Amino acid sequence: MYRTVDQLDRVVERLVATAPEVCTRLPLPETSRQGRAIAALRLAAPDGPPVDERPGVLLIAGTHARELMNPDLLVELAVDLIAAHRTGADLVLGARTWTGGELRALLGAVSIHLLPCVNPDGRTYVLTVDDMWRKNRRDNPGTACDGVDLNRNADILWGVTEGQTSCTPCTDIYCGPAAFSEPENRNVRHLLDTARIDHFVDVHSFSELVIYPWGHAPNQTTDPAQNFRTLPTGTCRPLGRPGYAEYIAPDDLAEFRRVAGRIVDEIAAVRGRRYSPEPGMTLYPTTGTHSDYAWSRHLSDPALARTYGYTIETGPAGDDAREAFHPRDPEPIKREVESGLLGLLQVAAGGAGADAPSTVTG
Numbered sequence: 236m237y238r239t240v241d242q243l244d245r246v247v248e249r250l251v252a253t254a255p256e257v258c259t260r261l262p263l264p265e266t267s268r269q270g271r272a273i274a275a276l277r278l279a280a281p282d283g284p285p286v287d288e289r290p291g292v293l294l295i296a297g298t299h300a301r302e303l304m305n306p307d308l309l310v311e312l313a314v315d316l317i318a319a320h321r322t323g324a325d326l327v328l329g330a331r332t333w334t335g336g337e338l339r340a341l342l343g344a345v346s347i348h349l350l351p352c353v354n355p356d357g358r359t360y361v362l363t364v365d366d367m368w369r370k371n372r373r374d375n376p377g378t379a380c381d382g383v384d385l386n387r388n389a390d391i392l393w394g395v396t397e398g399q400t401s402c403t404p405c406t407d408i409y410c411g412p413a414a415f416s417e418p419e420n421r422n423v424r425h426l427l428d429t430a431r432i433d434h435f436v437d438v439h440s441f442s443e444l445v446i447y448p449w450g451h452a453p454n455q456t457t458d459p460a461q462n463f464r465t466l467p468t469g470t471c472r473p474l475g476r477p478g479y480a481e482y483i484a485p486d487d488l489a490e491f492r493r494v495a496g497r498i499v500d501e502i503a504a505v506r507g508r509r510y511s512p513e514p515g516m517t518l519y520p521t522t523g524t525h526s527d528y529a530w531s532r533h534l535s536d537p538a539l540a541r542t543y544g545y546t547i548e549t550g551p552a553g554d555d556a557r558e559a560f561h562p563r564d565p566e567p568i569k570r571e572v573e574s575g576l577l578g579l580l581q582v583a584a585g586g587a588g589a590d591a592p593s594t595v596t597g
């Protein structure tokens with residue numbers, strides 16, 4: 236039901252062979268801890284502006300190993316876009332129909348980067364040994380406990396153990412020995428460093444959320460001096476600042492809410508499930524996440540362009556965590572989130588449809 240790492244790779248290879256004018260395989264510089272090669276896929280049709288001058292989107296999945304459905308979702312999104320490119324056929328996702336014309340327009344307007352499986356070692360371990368494994372497969376010296384939580388290892392307040400972040404290797408939320416210590420995470424950073432990425436989404440499970448910054452503290456829009464650049468990192472202690480709230484410019488917060496709202500609408504259009512758009516802190520406090528890192532980059536270095544960063548938590552919470560992480564029938568969840576991601580691509584494309592409310596047909 237869920238693809239192996241090899242099967243995910245084969246889908247990418249087949250797409251490149253089928254539509255080489257649109258699909259480019261991007262080998263990434265780092266192999267996984269256990270030596271697996273990792274590649275991204277870029278989709279961009281030739282009938283538009285030069286690829287590196289277009290708005291860019293980066294979608295990643297499989298950061299947490301046991302969240303099995305999301306890597307499948309990303310390769311299926313690519314398959315559906317290429318099918319539309321080749322045949323012009325509409326894509327019917329439950330009650331939401333995306334026309335072939337809409338999908339072709341996205342491929343001509345946006346440079347779409349997909350990293351379907353950030354953590355291939357972890358996925359392989361989940362599919363063969365332990366179906367509830369979350370981290371990568373780093374061997375942590377001096378302990379019997381393996382793995383780093385790849386969504387605590389990025390360089391945004393790294394090692395500040397606020398909320399669900401830990402410096403203890405035997406926890407599921409271990410941030411690693413240093414920011415970007417993990418090769419799988421350096422691949423994500425490489426894509427942000429080398430491509431124009433206006434919008435970034437890290438697809439996780441579960442809880443039916445569309446998350447935007449910030450993760451470590453509540454948002455505030457009035458005091459720019461109260462910001463993460465003034466806080467120490469690598470402390471292995473919580474923030475320890477009662478009342479601290481992180482600055483986000485009012486216009487930026489409005490943009491995050493607008494785009495998250497569009498994603499939510501396009502998800503709901505498929506079968507009525509309404510995901511909640513909210514700042515990361517509302518779920519639980521975190522540091523070192525991919526999506527906050529993506530957004531923080533232009534604040535840490537004003538020479539960089541801004542990247543709006545989101546985390547989507549796919550599928551409902553339930554009493555059975557196994558069923559929530561890898562449901563017996565992931566199909567309806569994948570299709571609704573596919574629609575949400577197409578909505579984001581339309582936002583990135585700008586122009587017609589970018590601000591339109593969702594339309595429900597079929």
Ligand SMILES: [Zn+2]
Pocket residue numbers: 299302439440441
């Ligand atoms: Zn996750």
